[in-house]
Amino acid sequence: MNTPPKRRTLAPEARRKAILDAALAVFSEKGFANARIEDIARRAGIGKGTVYLYFPDKESLFKSLISDALGPLLTAAHATLDEPDLDPRETLAIFFEMVKTEVLGTEKRDLVLLMAMEMRNFPEIAEFYHENIIRSGLALILGVLERAERRGALRSSKVLKAPQVIFAPALLSVIWDANFARFGDLDLDAAFGFYLDTLFKPAEGDTP
Amino acid sequence: MNTPPKRRTLAPEARRKAILDAALAVFSEKGFANARIEDIARRAGIGKGTVYLYFPDKESLFKSLISDALGPLLTAAHATLDEPDLDPRETLAIFFEMVKTEVLGTEKRDLVLLMAMEMRNFPEIAEFYHENIIRSGLALILGVLERAERRGALRSSKVLKAPQVIFAPALLSVIWDANFARFGDLDLDAAFGFYLDTLFKPAEGDTP
Amino acid sequence: MNTPPKRRTLAPEARRKAILDAALAVFSEKGFANARIEDIARRAGIGKGTVYLYFPDKESLFKSLISDALGPLLTAAHATLDEPDLDPRETLAIFFEMVKTEVLGTEKRDLVLLMAMEMRNFPEIAEFYHENIIRSGLALILGVLERAERRGALRSSKVLKAPQVIFAPALLSVIWDANFARFGDLDLDAAFGFYLDTLFKPAEGDTP
Amino acid sequence: MNTPPKRRTLAPEARRKAILDAALAVFSEKGFANARIEDIARRAGIGKGTVYLYFPDKESLFKSLISDALGPLLTAAHATLDEPDLDPRETLAIFFEMVKTEVLGTEKRDLVLLMAMEMRNFPEIAEFYHENIIRSGLALILGVLERAERRGALRSSKVLKAPQVIFAPALLSVIWDANFARFGDLDLDAAFGFYLDTLFKPAEGDTP
DNA sequence: AATGAATGAGGATTCATTCAT
DNA sequence: CATGAATGAATCCTCATTCAT
The missing domain is CATH 1.10.357 (Tetracycline Repressor; domain 2)
Incomplete structure (x- = not known):
């Protein structure tokens, strides 16, 4: 009954890059403390949890x-x-x-x-x-x-x-x-x- | 329902100055987002709430x-x-x-x-x-x-x-x-x- | 160097009455929880602390x-x-x-x-x-x-x-x-x- | 830097209903001002933060x-x-x-x-x-x-x-x-x- | 007696992080 | 692999209450 997870399974390196790009954008805009992981995830087009598959924190x-x-x-x-x-x-x-x-x-x-x-x-x-x-x-x-x-x-x-x-x-x-x-x-x-x-x-x- | 105060007044301008000094120190050390009002207060030698007597937020x-x-x-x-x-x-x-x-x-x-x-x-x-x-x-x-x-x-x-x-x-x-x-x-x-x-x-x- | 306390020393019963009147007004407007003692005091034309001379809490x-x-x-x-x-x-x-x-x-x-x-x-x-x-x-x-x-x-x-x-x-x-x-x-x-x-x-x- | 969750999801509408039920109970018992979100959450069997997933404030x-x-x-x-x-x-x-x-x-x-x-x-x-x-x-x-x-x-x-x-x-x-x-x-x-x-x-x- | 500066417990809210699906 | 619902520590801010002046 829930939306099924995206299975777009991008190449892991490309995905990692996408996250870093999004992170740069969001961190730049808000600073470290004010940047929300969820914003970065959304900007990278992925779910919040996925970020944690690539970076421990x-x-x-x-x-x-x-x-x-x-x-x-x-x-x-x-x-x-x-x-x-x-x-x-x-x-x-x-x-x-x-x-x-x-x-x-x-x-x-x-x-x-x-x-x-x-x-x-x-x-x-x-x-x-x-x-x-x-x-x-x-x-x-x-x-x-x-x-x-x-x-x-x-x-x-x-x-x-x-x-x-x-x-x-x-x-x-x-x-x-x-x-x-x-x-x-x-x-x-x-x-x-x-x-x-x-x-x-x-x-x-x-x-x- | 609450707890009593401890210290007593100080020249208001001196107090204000003390808070600003403490704030400069703490803000400088941690940045705005990571500075805790309580740290500033403690550094100024006063209670948390006192800061709010001098600055609205x-x-x-x-x-x-x-x-x-x-x-x-x-x-x-x-x-x-x-x-x-x-x-x-x-x-x-x-x-x-x-x-x-x-x-x-x-x-x-x-x-x-x-x-x-x-x-x-x-x-x-x-x-x-x-x-x-x-x-x-x-x-x-x-x-x-x-x-x-x-x-x-x-x-x-x-x-x-x-x-x-x-x-x-x-x-x-x-x-x-x-x-x-x-x-x-x-x-x-x-x-x-x-x-x-x-x-x-x-x-x-x-x-x- | 501080403002000296008012010494208007109203008759104690009149003072008590004034506080109760103010309290009725403020409590009525805001309800018990949202009424601030300071508001009541101000409305009664006295200082916050004075209220506590007439009522313990x-x-x-x-x-x-x-x-x-x-x-x-x-x-x-x-x-x-x-x-x-x-x-x-x-x-x-x-x-x-x-x-x-x-x-x-x-x-x-x-x-x-x-x-x-x-x-x-x-x-x-x-x-x-x-x-x-x-x-x-x-x-x-x-x-x-x-x-x-x-x-x-x-x-x-x-x-x-x-x-x-x-x-x-x-x-x-x-x-x-x-x-x-x-x-x-x-x-x-x-x-x-x-x-x-x-x-x-x-x-x-x-x-x- | 933080602590892990405990329980797992529930039908979203059911959860919303559970929160509203708990809220009715707690608000009724204490009035708006005296009701603590945490009480409502506890009564709904969920964590404090979860309430905020369903209602902004x-x-x-x-x-x-x-x-x-x-x-x-x-x-x-x-x-x-x-x-x-x-x-x-x-x-x-x-x-x-x-x-x-x-x-x-x-x-x-x-x-x-x-x-x-x-x-x-x-x-x-x-x-x-x-x-x-x-x-x-x-x-x-x-x-x-x-x-x-x-x-x-x-x-x-x-x-x-x-x-x-x-x-x-x-x-x-x-x-x-x-x-x-x-x-x-x-x-x-x-x-x-x-x-x-x-x-x-x-x-x-x-x-x- | 009267005052209001000072205090800190209490409660709303945010968000990094986990993990069942 | 990917997801996002769930969690609770952390922090801002309010205000009843005390007490030195």
Whole structure:
């Protein structure tokens, strides 16, 4: 007399992906605490209980969401930045472009915000994130900057002591879009361009 | 049918302040959703119900926390930045210093984070914040930058199209400290110094 | 630094009366459970704590309200109904009139409703009410009716087995007014008149 | 983070009915404000949360209780009273019998009381009840009485101006049983019989 | 005597999680 | 495998009651 369960038996990996996609959407919209498993399930087109066949609990689902999206990001960054022969300005330009295309222009944008929001409540995530992304990302960036410094192309060597500022515009972008998009856009190209213009001395010497 | 009280009154404004302090601490630590009123009360050294004598509900408490700290901030910023005769680099240096002293070095640091995290769930706060802080703060900064541009002191005019980047290091600092402080500090002076060094051309012409 | 307590020190009996009046109003409007002591205090023009100087708790206040209004009622009824020489119809007419004037036309009307509403939660009140009002009131009425019966003036002796019906119109009036007054009045005179007309045979014989 | 369920499903309509039954019992015993959802749940043999699967909140549960029992009542009354050819006395006798069997003899008796008690706090219920039950019920009764009047069978035409009195004994019965049953019964048959005897003139002429 | 700030028990409601179907 | 009905811990908020001033 009850509705029979759907037997759509999607490929398990596809199903897992669908859940993670739905989770990203719902977590992004509401934050971890306010996201209801049922909402995620509904959005994934499945029943509440099914989520638990793929993830043991809400927290695991959240962490999987993070981890699953993090690996690829890192790999991509490595490939881009670990190019010792390239011009540093060029390298960073490519990196910014990659960040724009691969992160800020996709749903992963929300993931960044989500992490910034919830790392506090999930110290393991902060740890994992720092170990796997921040630390090596910073090392990569630092490599590029030091290369530039050695070539005398760096305008201010202070950035070597706070290489995190390189990520600042991207972070700003994420937060701005999440909260203030409706009041006006942030010109991301201008922001990145500004960084590239001021970070490095011009290739030649074109004094004013 | 019920149980008796324990402690006795305190200056009402002091009490209100104590609650707001406790709220800042607890909200910062747990986020809005995970903060329990009882925790805030206990931290303020009072009973659960007392909180409700000062704030009608959890949301109001949260909003008061924000509003109470916002006014002073804005006033201070105005006083600092609205100085048309000062050298732009100097002005910005003072501003950065002020941000460091008045915000990043105080508990208000957590407030910034808190807002960045919860504005999503409280659109009115985003609106209020944008109208009262962001918009005018941006205008002030833009004023300074344009003054520099008119004097030919700006290295890249692109920053005029994305003046928000000026705030990026401060935002980065807040998020870094909240989440990654245990893994290593962010050198804020270096970050601000880097900005000042690269943003403006040197007063005279030194080197190349 | 706090507002000093009012020292209006009203005569204690007047103060007690004022509280009971306020209590009647508030209890009537909201029912026992939804009435707040603070509302009663405010309505009586005093502070919350003062109520507790006159009544040990909410329940006592409620019970006092009932008892205080009940005694006089009973005394009055006795005086009216215990008149063996009077014509039964006349007696009942006087009684109805008294009920109309002394109860239904005053705030005590609400008291009746209140009791009907809360006796359930306060069995002692039901007991007290039955012992002191119902039982003797019923006895009085029965006396009148039996006198009429002995004179052959009663149209149907069945009323002797359910003398409570004599009170039914008054009860109906109270409930009607409380709930449906805004949709239209109940014609109380018609209701009482109908009772008098049909209960007793005409003094003489005026056949149709 | 939480605890597991215990029991398993039941036909949804049966479950809903069980909750409403439990609610009637508990609301009747304690009144709306003093009834605890948990009590209702326990009485229905289910967990607290389950109640909320069937009714959005306490108030809705209460209103559903009323509405669910009201429709049938009205339909029944219509069928009984809207019989223009029947003898008025006979019609009313049938109506009284129906009230006795269908309401006063069932748990709906408590519902009547409940409404009389709580309409004050739920004006919408009073409105709904008046519109759907009282108004049309009164119209039906009035029809019967006017028919009687046209036949010259009415002892006192005053009842036409206060037809609500016809319901008075039923209301009295409900309140009496709820509060004073333990002190002695109300003879309902005598009460209704008294009404029938006095309301109408005898069919023929049998001695004064 | 009078006050009202302070208290915490009590109850409505939400939602992660389980498991019978 | 999939489902969603059922559960109860957890948390917000109210308000009777106390007692320092």
